[in-house]
Structure formats: structure tokens, C-alpha cells
Amino acid sequence: MNSTDRTVPVDNYLTAGEPGLAGWLCTHDHKRIGILYAIGITFFFFLGGIAATLIRLNLIVPAGALMSAETYNKAFTFHGVVMVWFFLIPSIPATLGNFLLPLMIGARDVAFPRLNLFSWYLYVGGGLFTIGALLLGGVDTGWTFYTPFSTMFSNTHVVLAVIGVFVVGFSSILTGLNFIVTVHTMRTVGMHWFRLPLFVWALYATSLVMVLATPVLAMTLSLIALERLFGVGIFDPALGGDPLLFQHFFWFYSHPAVYIMILPAMGVASELITCGVRRRIFGYRFMAWSMMAIAVIGFMVWGHHMFVAGQSMYAGIVFSILSFVVAVPSAIKVFNWVATLHKGTIDFHAPMLYALGFVGLFMLGGLTGLFLAATALDVNLTDTYFVVAHFHYIMVGGSVMAYLGGIHYWWPKITGRLYPEGPARFAAILMFFGFNLTFFPQYLLGYLGMPRRYHAYPEPFQWLNVLSSAGASILAASYLMPLCYLGWSLWRGAAAGPNPWRATGLEWTTTSPPPVHNFPLPPVVNEGPYQYCP
Amino acid sequence: MMSTTLQASSIAPDIDTLFNTMLVVSSIVVAGVFGTMIVFCIRYRRGSPADRTERKSSSLGIELAWTLVPLVLFIGLFGWSIGLWQRLQTPPADSAVIYIVAKQWMWKAQHPNGQREINALHVPIGQPIQLVMTSEDVIHSFYVPAFRVKQDVLPGRYTQLWFTATRLGSFPLFCAEFCGTDHAVMRGDIDVMQPAAYAQWLRQHASETLATRGATLFRQLGCSGCHGSQSTVHAPDLAGLYGNTVALSDGSRVVADDRYLHDSIMLPALQVVAGYAPIMPSYQGRIGEEDVLALIAYLKSPAPEAAHEQH
Ligand code: HEM
Ligand SMILES: [Cu+2]
Numbered sequence: 108m109n110s111t112d113r114t115v116p117v118d119n120y121l122t123a124g125e126p127g128l129a130g131w132l133c134t135h136d137h138k139r140i141g142i143l144y145a146i147g148i149t150f151f152f153f154l155g156g157i158a159a160t161l162i163r164l165n166l167i168v169p170a171g172a173l174m175s176a177e178t179y180n181k182a183f184t185f186h187g188v189v190m191v192w193f194f195l196i197p198s199i200p201a202t203l204g205n206f207l208l209p210l211m212i213g214a215r216d217v218a219f220p221r222l223n224l225f226s227w228y229l230y231v232g233g234g235l236f237t238i239g240a241l242l243l244g245g246v247d248t249g250w251t252f253y254t255p256f257s258t259m260f261s262n263t264h265v266v267l268a269v270i271g272v273f274v275v276g277f278s279s280i281l282t283g284l285n286f287i288v289t290v291h292t293m294r295t296v297g298m299h300w301f302r303l304p305l306f307v308w309a310l311y312a313t314s315l316v317m318v319l320a321t322p323v324l325a326m327t328l329s330l331i332a333l334e335r336l337f338g339v340g341i342f343d344p345a346l347g348g349d350p351l352l353f354q355h356f357f358w359f360y361s362h363p364a365v366y367i368m369i370l371p372a373m374g375v376a377s378e379l380i381t382c383g384v385r386r387r388i389f390g391y392r393f394m395a396w397s398m399m400a401i402a403v404i405g406f407m408v409w410g411h412h413m414f415v416a417g418q419s420m421y422a423g424i425v426f427s428i429l430s431f432v433v434a435v436p437s438a439i440k441v442f443n444w445v446a447t448l449h450k451g452t453i454d455f456h457a458p459m460l461y462a463l464g465f466v467g468l469f470m471l472g473g474l475t476g477l478f479l480a481a482t483a484l485d486v487n488l489t490d491t492y493f494v495v496a497h498f499h500y501i502m503v504g505g506s507v508m509a510y511l512g513g514i515h516y517w518w519p520k521i522t523g524r525l526y527p528e529g530p531a532r533f534a535a536i537l538m539f540f541g542f543n544l545t546f547f548p549q550y551l552l553g554y555l556g557m558p559r560r561y562h563a564y565p566e567p568f569q570w571l572n573v574l575s576s577a578g579a580s581i582l583a584a585s586y587l588m589p590l591c592y593l594g595w596s597l598w599r600g601a602a603a604g605p606n607p608w609r610a611t612g613l614e615w616t617t618t619s620p621p622p623v624h625n626f627p628l629p630p631v632v633n634e635g636p637y638q639y640c641p
Numbered sequence: 642m643m644s645t646t647l648q649a650s651s652i653a654p655d656i657d658t659l660f661n662t663m664l665v666v667s668s669i670v671v672a673g674v675f676g677t678m679i680v681f682c683i684r685y686r687r688g689s690p691a692d693r694t695e696r697k698s699s700s701l702g703i704e705l706a707w708t709l710v711p712l713v714l715f716i717g718l719f720g721w722s723i724g725l726w727q728r729l730q731t732p733p734a735d736s737a738v739i740y741i742v743a744k745q746w747m748w749k750a751q752h753p754n755g756q757r758e759i760n761a762l763h764v765p766i767g768q769p770i771q772l773v774m775t776s777e778d779v780i781h782s783f784y785v786p787a788f789r790v791k792q793d794v795l796p797g798r799y800t801q802l803w804f805t806a807t808r809l810g811s812f813p814l815f816c817a818e819f820c821g822t823d824h825a826v827m828r829g830d831i832d833v834m835q836p837a838a839y840a841q842w843l844r845q846h847a848s849e850t851l852a853t854r855g856a857t858l859f860r861q862l863g864c865s866g867c868h869g870s871q872s873t874v875h876a877p878d879l880a881g882l883y884g885n886t887v888a889l890s891d892g893s894r895v896v897a898d899d900r901y902l903h904d905s906i907m908l909p910a911l912q913v914v915a916g917y918a919p920i921m922p923s924y925q926g927r928i929g930e931e932d933v934l935a936l937i938a939y940l941k942s943p944a945p946e947a948a949h950e951q952h
Contacts, residue, residue: 180822345796350796416780416795438711445678448685489791556787558825
């Protein structure tokens with residue numbers, strides 16, 4: 108509509124709130140909080156990325172190129188802990204979710220603005236604890252903290268790291284609660300459940316998982332700390348404890364947690380695709396219900412991480428079939444996204460490229476998940492690089508692609524500025540290419556039998572590792588690019604106007620950047636989402 | 642071909658058939674979906690003259706179809722995989738048992754005749770081998786890619802794994818569960834030999850059998866002081882115990898299997914036999930898992946009491 112406007116409105120949340128650092132650190136505005144999260148998350152992403160770089164450098168040579176075994180173990184633990192808890196889990200919900208949820212449902216803010224700020228402090232506080240553990244020498248248990256290694260044998264700063272994760276878990280619970288209440292109580296006039304944008308459905312499903320699963324994590328982590336500090340004997344077989352119990356607790360949280368990472372990404376992709384294609388998403392209701400189905404069935408499949416751990420054959424059978432079943436709603440979503448392209452008017456702007464990349468990588472990651480769900484194949488593949496490749500396809504190929512796509516799509520709304528299209532498209536394509544070069548060889552490595560978490564490996568695995576490391580350098584470059592051109596756009600970008608994509612959705616009806624309370628008057632909704640014409 | 646991907650066990654070809662089938666099915670799906678995506682992207686790019694009339698935003702028929710077809714396909718694959726899974730989990734009755742004890746960072750193997758080795762395992766070709774495994778510290782995982790088998794090895798538990806080697810040669814053994822600093826170098830070799838060569842290898846390195854060593858330990862550790870037939874201490878008789886049902890003082894009953902015997906030695910206070918005082922000392926920390934295995938072998942052997950009385 109107004110994409111030729113030259114001036115950014117003065118009355119917006121960036122300029123009109125309390126001024127100065129205090130204005131940001133004490134803000135109750137969900138938009139400012141979203142940005143605070145974005146800053147923290149970007150910081151942790153690059154910390155985790157540095158660890159990834161070290162890992163990949165080390166693996167260029169079979170004997171390990173630059174680190175001792177101990178340092179390597181600390182590096183992959185740091186990489187995993189940071190990427191999972193301080194990047195992936197909060198990324199989309201806490202940044203884009205916080206910024207957009209109230210805007211998309213026509214609300215002034217989230218239901219509990221102060222609690223929202225408190226959640227951010229918990230997030231930062233937890234993060235600092237973990238960085239403290241790093242400065243004091245690191246942790247070497249892997250992000251999974253398996254007992255009894257973590258409780259009795261590791262001489263590193265497990266308790267500190269666990270406290271960090273514990274605290275961040277509360278941030279996640281509070282954000283989830285806040286979103287649930289917001290969606291239930293703050294929808295504007297006419298915004299019925301089946302008029303909610305799919306991103307809101309995704310945030311809602313994610314919040315349910317956060318609220319129900321995260322307490323189990325908190326409990327599990329407390330048990331580790333108790334066991335380490337006081338030797339109570341819950342996991343210690345020498346005291347009659349059970350080491351497998353930990354894995355059940357851990358995956359009861361951590362499997363649903365992967366849906367905390369991917370559901371919001373699915374929501375983002377749906378918004379990006381429907382706008383890029385300029386037509387209504389195919390099968391809106393199926394899309395909404397499939398997200399709820401994933402959230403619910405996702406609670407019942409944790410045992411597929413433990414097929415060879417020593418649980419019974421029958422448990423394996425049950426977890427296997429449930430894992431196949433949970434793949435159905437994911438398959439539905441892929442088909443729906445593709446069907447949405449049919450008879451559309453497709454615009455290959457950067458967010459659309461990211462979204463298409465997301466669909467491709469998510470599908471490759473999802474299909475390999477079926478191999479792991481088949482118990483007989485999992486026996487051979489689990490705890491090898493096949494698994495490393497599988498979860499990077501889902502979590503990095505899926506979540507990170509969608510996150511970056513979302514950042515690009517809503518960037519004009521968030522900042523009021525346009526970024527340069529050329530570099531953005533180039534980065535998206537480079538990322539897809541670099542990603543596949545990094546992680547596809549890891550499928551092969553796993554199939555050939557290279558176990559994960561190895562600082563040194565037998566000679567024949569080398570060439571694939573070298574390929575993967577080469578891909579990682581391309582991938583790293585593609586991750587640095589957005590930092591540059593998006594940063595540049597903050598100073599030099601043209602003003603975006605309220606709706607540069609000519610998109611539907613309430614967030615595009617207000618000015619960019621939005622005013623402090625989002626809308627001058629509460630908007631009224633009288634039709635479903637995605638009313639693109641024709 | 643790497644020696645990790647050779648099909649070197651009886652189950653490997655069947656696992657690979659399932660893997661390859663799934664690979665073909667997935668490739669077809671990938672080609673179909675990517676192909677459609679690319680065709681749509683080209684045909685319906687902005688500015689193209691394609692026909693865009695009569696587009697639909699939902700269709701119950703199509704959606705049900707692409708929900709149910711994957712579901713049926715997945716259930717089929719599940720059924721196939723479960724058949725193999727049951728085979729992987731059920732050792733044939735004529736398997737030869739070898740004991741494995743994992744420890745940061747080595748694999749220790751004990752053959753029934755007492756032969757021991759570290760980071761190597763010699764097995765005869767064509768003979769089903771059942772490994773009964775436990776760990777002395779953290780969780781490890783016994784992984785032989787060429788056999789397509791893997792099983793975690795836990796402290797305080799016995800897990801099992803079986804295979805029939807079908808190819809002579811040496812195959813890499815890895816630890817697949819992160820177990821601390823030298824996890825990556827906790828490796829070994831499985832050496833598959835002709836049965837005759839294996840028998841000879843066993844003889845060459847022959848020593849006292851596990852059960853005999855167990856009998857010696859039974860005496861040295863003072864077990865016989867209470868459990869011996871001449872003992873005046875009120876302790877359960879262990880002759881013929883293995884495989885029987887035991888009544889416990891809390892009213893429950895357990896089968897005296899390897900796990901029960903292990904726990905009775907290491908954690909005697911946990912399960913006290915009905916009618917006896919909980920006076921047995923724990924051997925936790927005093928003996929290693931290998932000794933426990935020897936003791937169990939002794940208790941499993943015919944008439945352990947008789948063996949004891951010889952001394
Ligand atoms: C350039 C990008 C990346 C590279 C080259 C890379 C590389 C690796 C490698 C080689 C491992 C396996 C370590 C091992 O098991 O020995 C690993 C583990 C992991 N990565 Fe990445 N990674 C990258 C990006 C990411 C990102 C962006 C995330 C999350 C957003 C992530 C999440 C994880 C997690 C959760 C693990 C498991 C850690 C563990 O085994 O404890 N990675 N990564
Ligand atoms: Cu190990």
C-alpha cells in the first residue's frame with residue numbers, strides 16, 4: 108500500500124516509550140521485550156556457532172586437529188546446551204511471538220506484561236549462569252546430562268550449568284502461560300478461534316507444550332543437582348537407583364521440546380508462504396488441527412530415544428508405532444504448503460525463499476526421522492552421525508531457516524525499514540546450499556557407522572568430515588550476512604510503510620513500527636485470515 | 642566398501658533390505674514433492690500467464706487421502722520393522738554366552754572357559770553368540786556397525802545382545818554412548834574365526850573356567866562362611882537357586898535371575914529373603930563386575946554346594 112512513503116512515523120514504540128537504557132530494561136511493552144530477546148538470542152546463537160566452528164575444525168583430521176579430547180567434549184556440550192536452551196527453544200516464540208502475538212490478535216499487549224519482562228530476566232540470568240560454568244572450565248556431559256556420568260563421574264561444572272538451564276526453563280513456562288492466557292482472553296472483536304492466523308495457532312500449541320513439559324525438566328535437573336551434591340541415590344545403581352530413570356524424565360521433556368522448536372517454525376512458514384503466493388493457505392483447518400495433534404501426540408513418543416537403552420521390547424514397539432503416527436500430521440503440513448503454491452502468484456522475495464528452503468529441509472529431516480522410528484533400523488543408526496544430521500535438518504534447517512525467514516518478513520514491521528533484497532536472497536540461497544553440504548555428509552557418516560561425540564575417528568571417515576567442515580564455513584558466512592545487511596538497513600534502509608508485502612493480517616494494518624499500544628482503536632475482524640484476492 | 646558397512650552378521654542383510662526399501666520409498670516421495678514444488682514455482686511465478694481461475698483453498702477428499710495414505714504406509718513399515726526388532730531382541734536357544742564388562746574406557750570380555758581379553762572379542766563364525774553385558778561405571782554402548790547391532794551397557798544391570806557372524810575377518814567395535822573423556826577411543830575389534838581356529842584359540846589361552854574362579858571367590862570372599870552347608874549362620878541355601886522363585890520378606894516374589902543374584906551380592910539390603918535377617922554385608926566397592934560374573938557363573942553351575950564342599 109504505502110511502500111513509497113519516505114518517513115518512518117515518529118509515534119512508535121521505539122521512540123515513544125521511556126527513553127534510554129532504563130526505558131528498555133524496565134519496559135512492559137511486548138514489542139520491546141521481543142527485541143530484548145532477539146538481542147540475547149542472537150548473542151547466544153553466535154556463541155554456540157563459535158563452538159560449532161571449533162567442533163568442525165577439529166574433525167577435519169581423524170586424530171583431532173586442534174583440541175584435546177576433554178576440550179572437544181566441552182565444546183560440543185557447550186554448543187548443544189547453548190543452541191538448545193538459549194537459542195532454539197526461546198527463538199521464535201520469545202522474539203517473533205512476543206512481538207507479534209498481540210498485534211496479530213488485535214490486543215494492546217500480552218496478558219501479563221510485567222511477567223513478560225520478568226521472563227526475559229530469567230532468560231538472561233540463566234544464560235549468565237551457564238556462561239559462568241564455561242568461564243570456570245566448562246561442562247563435558249553433553250546437553251543431555253545422562254546419568255550416572257553427570258551425577259557421579261564428571262568433574263566439571265554440571266551443577267552450575269544445570270542451574271542455568273533450570274532458570275531458563277521457568278522463563279519458558281512463564282512465556283507459555285502468558286501466551287495461553289493472552290490468546291484466550293485478549294482477542295479483539297470478531298477474532299474467533301478459526302480466524303486466528305496459523306502463527307498464532309502455532310504459538311498456542313507451543314505454549315501448551317511449554318507449560319506442560321517444562322516442569323518435568325525442572326524436576327529432572329533438580330534431581331541431578333541433588334544427586335551430585337548429596338548423593339541421594341535416585342540414579343546411582345550402587346545405591347539402588349536407576350540410571351535409566353533419568354533418560355525417561357529427560358526425554359519426557361526433551362522430546363516435546365523439539366516440538367517447541369519446530370511448531371513455531373511451521374507457523375512462520377505458513378504465514379510466509381501464504382503471503383509469498385498471494386493466496387489463502389490450503390486446508391487452514393487441517394493445518395491448525397495438525398499442529399494441535401503434533402503437540403498432543405508429541406508427549407507420547409519419548410521412548411524412541413531409548414530403543415537400545417535397555418527398555419523392554421514391548422516399550423520399543425509402542426513407542427515405535429506412536430512415532431510413526433506423529434509423523435502423519437507433519438506430512439500433512441508439507442503437502443498443504445505445496446498445495447498452496449498451486450495457482451498462486453508466487454513472488455520469490457527473501458522470506459519466501461527462506462520458507463521454501465524450510466519446507467525442503469524439514470521434509471528431508473522428517474523423512475529420516477522415519478528411519479529412526481523403525482526400531483530395527485534405529486538400532487544401527489542411533490547415537491551415530493545419522494542422528495546428528497537428522498536433528499540438524501529439523502532444528503537448524505527447519506527452525507533456524509523459519510526464524511530467519513520470519514525476521515526478514517516482519518523486519519519492516521519491527522523496524523519500519525526495508526532491507527536490501529539482493530543480499531537477502533543471496534544469503535537465503537547460500538544458506539540452503541551450505542546447509543546441505545554441511546549436514547548431508549553426516550547422514551552418510553552415520554550410515555557408515557561413525558558414532559557421535561567423537562573427537563577422533565577412524566581414517567575412512569575423513570573425507571566426509573572434510574566435506575562437512577567445508578560446508579560449515581559456507582553456512583557460517585551465510586549466517587553472518589543477515590547481521591550485516593539487516594544492521595545496515597537500520598541506518599540506511601528506506602521507510603517501509605505499514606504494509607510493504609501487501610499482506611493480510613492485523614499486524615499489517617497498523618503503522619510500522621507500531622505505536623506503543625499497537626492500534627489507535629481496537630480493530631474489528633469480520634472475516635477469516637489470508638483474504639488475498641483474487 | 643568400508644569394513645563398517647559389510648554385511649557381516651545373519652541379520653545385517655535383512656536390516657539393509659528394510660533400510661533400502663525405506664530409502665527408495667522416501668526418494669520417491671522427495672522426488673514427487675520437490676518436483677511438484679518446482680513445477681508450481683515455475684508455472685505460477687508472478688507474471689507468468691498460467692491459468693489461475695477456480696482455485697480451491699481446501700478439499701476434504703484430497704486432505705483425507707494424504708492423511709490416510711501415509712498412515713497406512715507407515716503402519717506397513719512399522720510392521721516390517723517390528724518383525725526384525727523381535728528377532729534382534731530374541732537370542733536363539735543355542736547361543737553361546739560371552740560376558741562383557743565395560744569400563745571407562747575399555748571393553749573387557751570373558752569367555753565361558755575363563756579366557757579373558759580387552760578391546761577385542763574373538764568369536765566363531767556361524768555360531769549364535771549372546772553377549773551379556775554390564776558396566777562398572779557409566780553407561781556405554783556396544784556397537785558393531787558391520788553386524789548392525791548396538792546395545793547400551795548399564796551399570797547395575799545386565800543387558801544382552803546377540804549376533805551370528807557370517808564373515809571371517811576383523812570388524813570395528815565402537816562405544817556409541819558418550820562416556821567421558823576417552824569415549825572416542827573406546828574401540829575394539831571383533832575377530833571372526835573359523836570354529837576350529839576359535840576352539841584352538843580358546844585352548845591356547847585356557848585358564849580356569851568362570852565357574853571355577855567363582856567357586857574360589859566364593860570361599861575367599863567369605864560367602865561360604867554363611868551360605869556353606871556346615872555354616873551355623875542362618876543364611877539361605879544357594880544350591881539350585883538359579884531360576885527359582887524366591888519369596889522376599891516384603892511379601893513379594895522374584896525369579897532368581899542374573900540380575901537378582903547381582904543385586905543380592907552388591908545390594909543385599911534391597912531384597913531380603915523371607916525368614917532371614919538382613920545381615921549380609923554388601924560387596925559393593927569390594928569386588929568388580931567381573932568377579933560378580935564369576936560368582937554368578939558358579940551359582941548357576943550344577944550343584945554349587947558340592948563344588949564348595951570339595952575345598
Ligand atoms: C554451522 C553450523 C553448525 C555446525 C557445523 C554444527 C555442528 C555440529 C556437530 C558436528 C555436532 C556433533 C557433535 C558430536 O556429537 O560430536 C553438533 C551437535 C549439536 N548441534 Fe550443531 N552445528 C551447527 C549449528 C547448530 C545450530 C544452529 C544448532 C541449533 C540451533 C545446533 C544444535 C546442535 C545440538 C543440539 C547438538 C547436540 C550436541 C550434543 O551432541 O550434545 N547446531 N553440531
Ligand atoms: Cu564408553
